Amino acid sequence: MIRQNPPSYTKGCQALDGITKQALDTARNRLLMIGALFLVTFTVIGARLIGLTMMHDGHEPRLVQATELGTLKRERADILDRNGILLATSLRTHWLYAHPQQILDIDEAVDKLKSVLPNLEEKLARSRLASDRSFVWIYRHLTPRQKYTVNSLGILGLDFQNEEKRIYPHRNLTAHVLGFSGNDHHGLAGVEHFMNKELRSSSEPIRLSLDIRVQSILHEELSRAHQHHQAIGSAGLMMDARNGEVLALVSLPDFDPNNPRNRDGEAFFNRATLGVYEMGSTFKIFTAAMALESGTVGLDGGYDATEPIGMGHDAISDYHPQGRWLSVPEILIHSSNIGAAKMASDVGTTGQRAFLGKLGLLSPASIELPEVGKPLVPSPWSELNTMTVAYGHGLAISPVQLATGAAAMVNGGILYPATLFPRVPKETGKDERPPETGEPGSRVLSPEISEQVRRLMRVVVAKGTGKRAKVNGYLVGGKTGTAEKLVDGDYSAKALLSSFVSAFPMTAPRYVLFVMLDEPKGTEKTNGYATGGWVAAPVARRVISRTGPLLGILPIDEGAPEVQRKMFVDVAPRGPSRVSY
Amino acid sequence: MIRPMTLACLVLLAIFGFGLFKIQHEVQIMEAELTRLHGNILNDQEAIHALNADWSYLNRPRQLQKLNTKFLGFTPFSAERITTIKELPRRHDPASSKQTTGENKSLEQGLTSPSSHDVRQALLTGDASEKDASPASLAINTGGAP
Numbered sequence: 001m002i003r004q005n006p007p008s009y010t011k012g013c014q015a016l017d018g019i020t021k022q023a024l025d026t027a028r029n030r031l032l033m034i035g036a037l038f039l040v041t042f043t044v045i046g047a048r049l050i051g052l053t054m055m056h057d058g059h060e061p062r063l064v065q066a067t068e069l070g071t072l073k074r075e076r077a078d079i080l081d082r083n084g085i086l087l088a089t090s091l092r093t094h095w096l097y098a099h100p101q102q103i104l105d106i107d108e109a110v111d112k113l114k115s116v117l118p119n120l121e122e123k124l125a126r127s128r129l130a131s132d133r134s135f136v137w138i139y140r141h142l143t144p145r146q147k148y149t150v151n152s153l154g155i156l157g158l159d160f161q162n163e164e165k166r167i168y169p170h171r172n173l174t175a176h177v178l179g180f181s182g183n184d185h186h187g188l189a190g191v192e193h194f195m196n197k198e199l200r201s202s203s204e205p206i207r208l209s210l211d212i213r214v215q216s217i218l219h220e221e222l223s224r225a226h227q228h229h230q231a232i233g234s235a236g237l238m239m240d241a242r243n244g245e246v247l248a249l250v251s252l253p254d255f256d257p258n259n260p261r262n263r264d265g266e267a268f269f270n271r272a273t274l275g276v277y278e279m280g281s282t283f284k285i286f287t288a289a290m291a292l293e294s295g296t297v298g299l300d301g302g303y304d305a306t307e308p309i310g311m312g313h314d315a316i317s318d319y320h321p322q323g324r325w326l327s328v329p330e331i332l333i334h335s336s337n338i339g340a341a342k343m344a345s346d347v348g349t350t351g352q353r354a355f356l357g358k359l360g361l362l363s364p365a366s367i368e369l370p371e372v373g374k375p376l377v378p379s380p381w382s383e384l385n386t387m388t389v390a391y392g393h394g395l396a397i398s399p400v401q402l403a404t405g406a407a408a409m410v411n412g413g414i415l416y417p418a419t420l421f422p423r424v425p426k427e428t429g430k431d432e433r434p435p436e437t438g439e440p441g442s443r444v445l446s447p448e449i450s451e452q453v454r455r456l457m458r459v460v461v462a463k464g465t466g467k468r469a470k471v472n473g474y475l476v477g478g479k480t481g482t483a484e485k486l487v488d489g490d491y492s493a494k495a496l497l498s499s500f501v502s503a504f505p506m507t508a509p510r511y512v513l514f515v516m517l518d519e520p521k522g523t524e525k526t527n528g529y530a531t532g533g534w535v536a537a538p539v540a541r542r543v544i545s546r547t548g549p550l551l552g553i554l555p556i557d558e559g560a561p562e563v564q565r566k567m568f569v570d571v572a573p574r575g576p577s578r579v580s581y
Numbered sequence: 582m583i584r585p586m587t588l589a590c591l592v593l594l595a596i597f598g599f600g601l602f603k604i605q606h607e608v609q610i611m612e613a614e615l616t617r618l619h620g621n622i623l624n625d626q627e628a629i630h631a632l633n634a635d636w637s638y639l640n641r642p643r644q645l646q647k648l649n650t651k652f653l654g655f656t657p658f659s660a661e662r663i664t665t666i667k668e669l670p671r672r673h674d675p676a677s678s679k680q681t682t683g684e685n686k687s688l689e690q691g692l693t694s695p696s697s698h699d700v701r702q703a704l705l706t707g708d709a710s711e712k713d714a715s716p717a718s719l720a721i722n723t724g725g726a727p
Binding site: 086089091167169170173213220471473474 | 631633657
């Protein structure tokens with residue numbers, strides 16, 4: 001039956017066959033294309049899947065986020081001394097607040113609080129708790145222990161807010177260097193103010209060049225002299241002569257930076273950097289160096305100091321008049337104003353101004369503190385000024401400027417601006433460096449003249465006004481200064497500024513120490529004297545004898561021939577009226 | 582009739598599903614543990630920080646000196662006690678370098694006999710602590726032990 005296909009059917013079938021075939025072809029083509037599309041898509045998805053699961057970390061998004069472990073975030077970074085001792089840090093404290101509506105019995109609450117917080121101001125707390133506000137602050141800076149006891153009181157409506165308090169573990173010791181910061185975590189004085197941005201932006205601690213051990217010794221010895229001589233103020237600093245790093249900086253009276261609110265203006269005045277003073281005879285070092293450098297006089301030269309120099313209605317006279325010709329070493333030994341004035345006069349005003357300018361004594365010090373005093377420079381700088389500046393009158397500078405200049409005088413003649421930050425990494429053994437190398441500074445004096453100045457400073461301590469600063473083994477050299485202060489426009493013999501600038505050991509000076517007492521009073525111990533040699537030099541002696549071993553300075557045998565040769569000064573070589581010393 | 586392939590897939594699905602659930606559960610527990618540990622570490626860091634401040638406070642040089650005076654009696658050593666090994670044999674040599682060369686007598690005297698200077702000065706000042714530059718005087722100077 002099937003074989004009996006009617007022709008029409010067969011014909012129709014044949015016709016249909018053609019159409020079907022075409023349709024099937026089209027369908028296959030489309031299928032192929034769709035298949036290819038799917039293939040490409042699945043390949044891409046597959047590849048992506050492999051990539052995501054195997055190439056990247058394939059974990060699911062975290063449902064539980066663990067606390068990220070990081071360093072503690074603080075409002076201000078720590079400050080360390082050069083040996084890594086903590087000088088300033090921020091500690092977490094708690095701020096007590098209350099919701100007054102929830103307090104049931106105000107009197108009971110205040111009484112209970114007062115029992116655990118003795119400093120609580122009862123009246124204020126009472127009035128705050130009685131107010132109709134929904135939120136009042138009660139007490140700042142609770143320690144964790146206080147927080148615990150307050151919690152255990154079980155008073156309803158009290159709560160705590162975390163905050164930070166700046167802590168200075170060494171209290172007064174670092175007051176004028178670190179300064180302090182306010183409750184809003186902004187530095188208000190000292191390094192805290194100067195480095196405010198750095199301290200706030202980074203959690204890396206800041207390391208200072210300060211050595212807390214040296215700072216403590218200087219503070220202790222200076223405080224003792226300050227009290228003993230009833231000075232109105234004192235300042236002291238020790239500096240590395242070879243790079244200008246400040247190891248210790250003290251200004252008295254001082255304050256506790258942990259609680260700077262109970263302050264009187266006097267204690268907050270930094271005498272070491274902000275105060276400017278007519279320094280007196282310590283300036284004669286600069287005058288001598290200047291004269292020797294310019295060649296107007298040699299170590300074997302000298303000046304006639306028989307008669308005071310009349311200048312207008314005043315006269316330049318000597319404190320210890322010798323009434324004779326004095327050699328350059330003698331001018332320093334006896335601290336002769338007449339000799340120094342004549343020395344400077346020979347160099348001239350221009351030369352003096354240029355030299356002191358090079359030493360940085362005519363512009364504010366570059367130390368990293370906001371409290372930096374501007375020197376009082378004579379204007380116009382007359383011939384008389386030249387003569388008075390020669391012995392430290394008429395030009396007022398800060399102690400840090402004087403110490404910086406003195407360091408340049410003894411370290412081979414290179415001026416390193418004073419800094420509170422370490423200049424050389426601790427690893428490079430500083431002890432090995434010769435005095436003339438180190439940080440780039442500016443040359444202000446030739447090495448030969450610097451060597452002569454060392455001898456001069458040594459002879460002042462060996463046999464001059466600086467005798468009381470002698471320390472066996474550390475070969476101290478220095479210069480005393482006793483300036484009469486201007487009181488009501490006149491120099492007063494009663495109000496003195498007594499100082500002593502020293503360096504040790506003088507064969508190759510490592511450290512410069514400056515000590516200054518403002519208006520010290522003479523005592524029985526000092527035979528009533530209040531001069532630099534009597535009040536400031538002994539402080540230097542004690543500080544050097546205690547810090548010398550600490551700082552690892554090898555003692556020098558003063559009697560050794562090579563040391564004697566190195567420090568030899570022909571005190572009275574020749575002159576119009578030769579006097580044997 | 583379930584084909585074997587489908588069956589295998591279902592079984593696998595069940596195994597993986599259970600495995601995933603188990604792992605996720607464990608991870609959650611561990612994450613919670615990690616959070617706790619991180620919290621503890623932060624607390625410890627906070628405590629160490631506070632203790633560091635305390636340590637620095639207790640180690641104030643002046644405070645240590647006070648404690649030393651009370652309990653130990655150590656005194657700062659003077660320069661005389663420090664020397665180099667090279668210098669040691671010189672102790673047996675009676676003719677030490679302290680002899681003056683006579684170059685400039687007055688100066689030599691000033692430089693080589695500091696102790697006599699100090700004694701004179703101590704007599705002048707009447708200061709008990711200034712009798713000489715021996716270690717004992719340093720001890721008094723620094724408020725050390727007797």
